[in-house]
Amino acid sequence: MSTFFMFGRYSEEAIKGISPDRTKKANSVLQDYGGKLHSIYALLGKYDLIIIADFPGTEEAMKASLALHRLTGISFSTAPAVSVEEFDRLASDI
Secondary structure (H helix, E strand, O other): OOHHHHHHHOOHHHHOOHHHHHHHHHHHHHHHOOOOOEEEEEOOOOOEEEEEEEEEHHHHHHHHHHHHHHHHHHHHEEEEEHHHHHHHHHHHHH
């Protein structure tokens, strides 16, 4: 499993649909693509929220991102993440 950060930006229409029920449905979408939710945070600034989740691979993360957009109207920029320890290990191999 790999960790992905999913940065979301609300459209005007997406803001109207904010609810605990939609959040539950979003978690279900992540699970449909093999994802495991770590956390969701609301943000101020360039992005409105961040989802931190594990997925089996990039394909599943991309599909989940698209499915979440269809469900919520929120557009996502999804990026893989590695721990600093893993990054240090990778960098030491160069």
